[in-house]
Amino acid sequence: MVDTHCPYCSLQCGMTLARKGPALEVQPRPQRNAHSPDDEGALCRKGWTAGGLRGSRERLTTPLVRDRASGEWSAVDWDEALDLVASRLAAIRVAHGADANAVFGGGGLTNEKAYLLGKLARVALGTAMIDYNGRWCMSSAASAGNQAFGIDRGLPFPLADVEQADVVVLVGSNLAETMPPAARHLDRLRSRGGRVVVVDPRRTPTAERADVFVQPVPGTDLALALGLLHLVDAAGAVDEEYVASRTSGFETVRSTAAAWWPERVERVTGVGAGELRSLATLLTSSRRVVVLTARGAEQHADGTATVLAWINLALALGLPGRPYAGYGCLTGQGNGQGGREHGQKADQLPGYRMIDDPVAREHVAAVWGVPPASLPGKGVSAYELLSALGTPDGPRSLLVFGSNPVVSAPRATAVTERLEALDLLVVCDLVMSETAALADVVLPVTQWAEETGTMTNLEGRVILRQQAVTPPAGVRSDLEVIAGLANRLGAPSAWPTDPEEVFTELRAASAGGRADYSGISYDRIRDEGGLFWPCPTTADGVEHPGTPRMFADSFAATDGRARFVPVSYDGPAEPLDDAFDVHLTTGRVLAQYQSGAQTRRIRELPDTGPFVELHPLLAARIGVEDGRPVTVTTRRGALTAPARVVGSIRSDTVFVPFHWVGANRLTSDALDPVSGMPEFKVCACRVRPAGEVTPSGAARR
Numbered sequence: 001m002v003d004t005h006c007p008y009c010s011l012q013c014g015m016t017l018a019r020k021g022p023a024l025e026v027q028p029r030p031q032r033n034a035h036s037p038d039d040e041g042a043l044c045r046k047g048w049t050a051g052g053l054r055g056s057r058e059r060l061t062t063p064l065v066r067d068r069a070s071g072e073w074s075a076v077d078w079d080e081a082l083d084l085v086a087s088r089l090a091a092i093r094v095a096h097g098a099d100a101n102a103v104f105g106g107g108g109l110t111n112e113k114a115y116l117l118g119k120l121a122r123v124a125l126g127t128a129m130i131d132y133n134g135r136w137c138m139s140s141a142a143s144a145g146n147q148a149f150g151i152d153r154g155l156p157f158p159l160a161d162v163e164q165a166d167v168v169v170l171v172g173s174n175l176a177e178t179m180p181p182a183a184r185h186l187d188r189l190r191s192r193g194g195r196v197v198v199v200d201p202r203r204t205p206t207a208e209r210a211d212v213f214v215q216p217v218p219g220t221d222l223a224l225a226l227g228l229l230h231l232v233d234a235a236g237a238v239d240e241e242y243v244a245s246r247t248s249g250f251e252t253v254r255s256t257a258a259a260w261w262p263e264r265v266e267r268v269t270g271v272g273a274g275e276l277r278s279l280a281t282l283l284t285s286s287r288r289v290v291v292l293t294a295r296g297a298e299q300h301a302d303g304t305a306t307v308l309a310w311i312n313l314a315l316a317l318g319l320p321g322r323p324y325a326g327y328g329c330l331t332g333q334g335n336g337q338g339g340r341e342h343g344q345k346a347d348q349l350p351g352y353r354m355i356d357d358p359v360a361r362e363h364v365a366a367v368w369g370v371p372p373a374s375l376p377g378k379g380v381s382a383y384e385l386l387s388a389l390g391t392p393d394g395p396r397s398l399l400v401f402g403s404n405p406v407v408s409a410p411r412a413t414a415v416t417e418r419l420e421a422l423d424l425l426v427v428c429d430l431v432m433s434e435t436a437a438l439a440d441v442v443l444p445v446t447q448w449a450e451e452t453g454t455m456t457n458l459e460g461r462v463i464l465r466q467q468a469v470t471p472p473a474g475v476r477s478d479l480e481v482i483a484g485l486a487n488r489l490g491a492p493s494a495w496p497t498d499p500e501e502v503f504t505e506l507r508a509a510s511a512g513g514r515a516d517y518s519g520i521s522y523d524r525i526r527d528e529g530g531l532f533w534p535c536p537t538t539a540d541g542v543e544h545p546g547t548p549r550m551f552a553d554s555f556a557a558t559d560g561r562a563r564f565v566p567v568s569y570d571g572p573a574e575p576l577d578d579a580f581d582v583h584l585t586t587g588r589v590l591a592q593y594q595s596g597a598q599t600r601r602i603r604e605l606p607d608t609g610p611f612v613e614l615h616p617l618l619a620a621r622i623g624v625e626d627g628r629p630v631t632v633t634t635r636r637g638a639l640t641a642p643a644r645v646v647g648s649i650r651s652d653t654v655f656v657p658f659h660w661v662g663a664n665r666l667t668s669d670a671l672d673p674v675s676g677m678p679e680f681k682v683c684a685c686r687v688r689p690a691g692e693v694t695p696s697g698a699a700r701r
């Protein structure tokens with residue numbers, strides 16, 4: 001029996017794994033630590049069935065090389081595969097320059113992998129062109145947190161703290177389906193008399209468990225937050241003492257909110273002025289309020305501004321830093337938090353240091369034993385990177401670790417064309433994902449139960465996944481792949497493949513940075529049930545206890561104050577018009593994870609394929625019945641899938657899950673100008689029964 005954590009989402013539920021013949025037996029394990037003493041251990045359906053890829057025929061067990069002319073795959077040995085990749089990378093660099101090789105990482109990778117991948121790009125390839133799928137995930141909340149608080153830790157308090165709040169406001173989170181065990185915190189809060197508020201265009205299973213549900217038009221959360229701030233101010237409920245002593249910049253924000261009277265908010269958001277007033281009263285009459293955003297509020301072209309608007313409301317109420325109150329972002333991927341701290345992001349070096357900061361470059365270069373000037377500068381964000389692939393000035397090769405952009409990237413048809421235009425696509429994966437299927441070389445890697453490494457969960461708690469079983473013959477770990485390539489490229493510096501050794505190097509590289517891990521060790525994590533960063537080494541040698549709760553006395557900006565950042569409402573990048581008259585939003589279902597590369601291959605999980613959720617009024621208007629095929633068309637493409645007619649969605653909106661190829665043929669590539677976050681959560685579409693001739697005269701399939 002080995003203690004570890006789930007391979008999927010940022011909750012990183014505790015598990016024990018035991019070998020049962022060729023299979024893996026999964027059991028929930030309490031994750032008790034000083035800050036979540038009551039955790040009794042729980043898993044969702046995905047966690048329970050996570051062992052399903054073990055011993056599965058779907059696992060890749062040998063490196064594969066594809067012949068472009070015939071499309072045939074051939075199995076090669078590891079030396080041949082790595083020699084081939086390294087020699088092609090070297091040749092591309094000679095012919096086109098260092099930035100012609102690009103790297104795409106993932107927020108599911110362990111801290112050790114994310115760290116070594118960033119080092120591979122900067123030291124072995126010398127390329128600035130590295131970014132990762134975290135841009136799709138929480139980048140807007142990260143930019144907002146950095147601007148407002150001077151630091152980006154998704155939750156600045158342990159998750160169990162929400163049980164002690166009076167009110168929790170969930171803006172665009174469906175955690176009953178996306179982090180099911182976390183819903184018990186809401187249930188406990190309600191049994192204590194607290195209230196849960198859900199803001200979502202769909203009455204989700206999470207909304208079913210709420211006391212207050214508001215159902216705005218997609219893409220209007222910013223206006224909603226401005227309207228609430230307006231009412232809080234009008235009621236004289238701004239915490240003036242807190243605003244004066246702990247923040248700066250309120251007056252401009254106050255004057256912007258002054259123009260957002262409830263009837264104006266109602267016109268924009270569809271949320272009634274009366275509903276808005278009673279929600280404002282609930283907030284002003286409660287002391288411990290927690291505001292949490294997730295992808296519904298964040299995945300917008302104005303996602304950073306939207307999060308800032310909710311932070312402004314939280315600051316006006318005096319919440320951040322108050323016990324059992326504040327603002328947080330519910331990060332999504334298993335290592336969504338740690339994955340954004342150690343250098344796989346275009347602008348970043350380990351420890352959440354910025355790559356254009358000379359002091360940061362010097363520190364990290366010293367750890368790596370290379371001259372600071374040899375480190376490249378800032379690259380571009382994920383979508384900008386993918387859309388430059390194979391263009392005349394863009395990268396000629398891409399190494400993919402832990403992402404399946406053919407399914408999950410916005411405007412995926414265009415991204416797929418870019419991947420096909422490369423001279424060399426290399427994908428490291430456990431299975432033949434849709435992206436791996438396009439590659440020239442596929443390298444089969446170990447999965448969670450077969451390796452060890454740290455993850456940083458949604459609370460900023462660094463935890464340890466431990467190896468429980470030996471990997472299938474023929475696969476290697478990502479760390480071995482990275483080191484194998486770096487050594488073949490003749491890179492300077494050390495390239496350890498033992499995770500604990502990599503972590504030791506990461507600790508040194510992070511020391512003194514914003515996300516300081518230097519006081520954390522594998523042994524301490526085992527003993528203490530995880531450690532919250534920052535956890536520096538101390539001068540007196542006494543172990544730092546970690547930082548479960550932040551902002552009690554000061555914020556992370558140099559003056560110690562939180563910033564109110566003024567924001568204005570412009571609305572979604574693609575407003576409705578006569579031709580595209582319905583909002584399309586996308587998201588998740590309980591039983592599938594992300595691009596589905598893993599969960600669609602697990603037999604016990606239902607694999608329904610995409611569907612289109614729409615309201616009975618819309619169904620009647622276009623003449624479609626439940627279960628019949630409908631075609632959703634946007635300016636990018638079309639998808640035909642069965643209709644699911646449900647009363648729980650707004651009648652001007654349809655929802656499509658993105659776990660299968662399809663949803664992202666429709667989505668737009670409008671990006672948030674600050675974070676690079678794509679607008680996955682709203683674009684304009686047209687919905688018709690499949691096969692009906694559209695107004696333009698073209699028959700749709």
Ligand SMILES: Nc1nc2c(c(=O)[nH]1)N[C@H]1C(S)=C(S)[C@@H](COP(=O)(O)OP(=O)(O)OC[C@H]3O[C@@H](n4cnc5c(=O)[nH]c(N)nc54)[C@H](O)[C@@H]3O)O[C@H]1N2
Binds near residue numbers: 137171220332585681
């Ligand atoms: N089952 C499952 N769980 C997962 C994942 C998974 O793929 N499957 N992925 C993990 C990851 S990486 C992430 S990022 C998280 C995501 O977790 P969530 O953010 O909870 O998931 P989503 O379904 O993307 O979006 C949440 C809700 O936003 C709503 N929404 C859509 N548009 C808007 C809008 O404009 N405003 C508001 N307020 N709401 C809107 C949707 O209706 C949806 O119910 O889940 C994690 N957990």
Ligand SMILES: Nc1nc2c(c(=O)[nH]1)N[C@H]1C(S)=C(S)[C@@H](COP(=O)(O)OP(=O)(O)OC[C@H]3O[C@@H](n4cnc5c(=O)[nH]c(N)nc54)[C@H](O)[C@@H]3O)O[C@H]1N2
Binds near residue numbers: 403445586663664
């Ligand atoms: N329309 C729409 N699109 C979305 C979203 C949305 O809400 N709507 N949400 C976005 C969000 S929040 C996210 S996080 C992305 C996620 O989308 P992706 O980036 O595609 O994430 P995954 O499906 O988790 O892809 C992980 C891939 O890596 C493999 N893998 C798993 N573990 C490892 C490992 O340790 N090493 C290696 N080398 N490979 C591994 C898996 O088998 C899988 O093929 O999708 C985004 N796309």
Ligand code: SF4
Binds near residue numbers: 011
């Ligand atoms: S909630 Fe997330 S971490 Fe927990 S079992 Fe489900 S997928 Fe795994």
Ligand SMILES: [Mo]
Binds near residue numbers: 136137138332333
């Ligand atoms: Mo995500």
